[in-house]
Amino acid sequence: MVQLFKFLLKSTKSPTRAHFRPSFLDTLRLAVRGGHGGNGLPKYGGVGGQGGCVYFVAKEGLTLRKLAQGLKERRVAATSGEDSSKVSIFGKRGVDTRIEVPVGVQVYDEQQKLLADLNENDATCIVAGGGIGGCTGNNFLGRPGENRIVNLDLKLIADVGLVGFPNAGKSTLLKAVSNAKPKIAAYPFTTIRPQIGTIEYGDLRSISLADLPGLIEGAHANFGMGHKFLKHIERTRLLLFMVDIFGFQLSPRHPHRDCLANIYSLNKELELYDPSLLEKPCVLLLNKMDKEGAHEILTKVRPVIDDLSSGLADCPEEVRPKRVLKFESIVPISAINSTRVTQVKSQLRRTLVRLAEKQFVTDGEQIKEQLQQRVGLVGPKIT
Template sequence: MVRTGFFFYLAASSKESFKKSVRRRINFTDSLRIFVSGGSGGQGYPSYGGIGGDGGNVYLQPTETQTLRGLKLQYPTKRFKAEGGRNSRRHILHGSKGNNLMIPIPNGVSVYSEENQLLGDLVNLDDRLLVATGGKGGCSSNDWNGQKGEKHVLSLELKILADIGLVGFPNAGKSTLLSTISRLAPKIAEYPFTTIKPQIGTIHYPDLRQITVADLPGLIEGAHFNLGMGHKFLRHVERTHLLLFVVDVNGFKLSSRSFFRNAYETVLLLNKELELYKQHLLDKPAVLAINKLDLPDTENIFEEVKNRLKEGDLTGIPAEMQPKTLIKFSDVIGISAKEGHCIPQLVQCVRQVIDQDPLESDNQNLAGTAPS
């Protein structure tokens, strides 16, 4: 059985086996559903006009050390309830308020309601979000009966904070590039989907400027349909300031059942996936690195890709593969991540583009650190 889609064909059995293999290997959690409840209000004391204490509230607070996986392991039930208010008593007529509950979460989490409404983005360590209010204590207005606290089911979605997001199909050389330009040594192998969780490296410049780079799980055609790691990948791209496309000069083919895409088609497909997921991603500054130019007979391919992009040439490209809006790359650079060819040029280029970005001019180093 073959599934037809936007511009790809993927065997259903192959898709399912792929998902199972990824689930077995992945140990990174970037989404989590939790239940939160404010504390119940304390009972009043009608004979003496005593007022019960209000229940505690529940807040979400970003921390540097927490991860969603760590939160899940620490609280297996994923249920959080604040302390209830104290009852009014004869000798203590005003019951004390229940303690608030602060849930530590990783920096960069978006919080959604059960109706999929965005409640807040927690992108700074001093952010705090009220997600469940405690019940009012018993008093004359509620017949001295303490009220129950708010109850909500929330979805937490982590979006990696980094200056640069590496965008490319599997085996394009993103992990090799990251290890070359930063101090991170990610797992590298000659097969697709080596990167099964986001890796964050840092480029260190002589003047102490630092730029963070996120190597994200490789996406595939149909990522906007959530195939492969589709939305896991695309979600993390949203909070990066610059997109660094990494494309194998010799093209890409996921499997024997997939179509071969040459280097130029690969760029267009990456462009299309971002466009179909969220159009505004195309407005981000972008740089294209054509990788593996250490291989024979690749200079001509590089020049052809560069010239066709400059001209916006879509000759011979099927209509279903053509993006409506072509990304305008600040630069197109031919590199060899393995041999270090033109890496210094690339490193200086991305810094120049980021520093010229008006959104970054006043806030160059707020990118968070990736959860482990």
């Protein structure tokens, strides 16, 4: 009797507790199939209806988690075209299947070929076309629709991406400046999935800030959070680096690196993953300035931070980048000091406004050149 009771206890599966369930999903695999084409009618030369197609439409406010919950079987199919008949010589077309996906999704096939990049609201792509209907060209036999596996890869779209090593204070800053409520604790890797907050200003202007899981050395090769982190900074307008002024040590097995070495290490990880990321404008935050000895360290390292190329000779070879970052501004802060946090909010806004002005001037120059080229074909050059 005791053995039977133990067996029944083992066979009972308890539901996963809510805080263990992943709430953020940035990849999703779906099987999609277009509708089969309807058969034609040889006796009357009738043409079968074309099968419906499966297409994605990008919509703001959606998440891959909601999409996955609505498609539990991970299979999507359109309906088949109608067969031709003596009552209806031309069969009706199958009904298309519309699937709404989050803005920022990239669609890949099984060979990792990019099919579509849905980075704007209402952007649309067909992922599985319907088969053609039966006609004289195919012996009046309808053809099957496309049948494939697609991978949806979500890359967050935010104004600012917060970059740094674990336990640098990124989540504390995000909570202080925005409406987000990330988990905060005094140990590394508290953040295990991206968090997005909105910084709101008195004139109703808002800026979106993404706090991303902490980097470790080797992230470019997919160590740690790896590519799950790095891919999310590709679409941010501004990179916000956050570094502990006292340095960082991942574990007792790893060497302790000072703040300069950490800056170079972050620089190198971005360079190895995608060199084009170094072209993004960036701001550096030196955190934990409220602690004793922080200002002495800042006085020592500030000249090198202002010109990172000047310190490459003394940088450890394993973290030495080939090309160094150029920071738009360097802000010493304490993430728990409200005055310093307000300074960060103001600095981010000024930087984004300045970048927008530069982009406006650049776009204006390009439009002027295009007009000059067109007008030059038929009249005098615009000056």
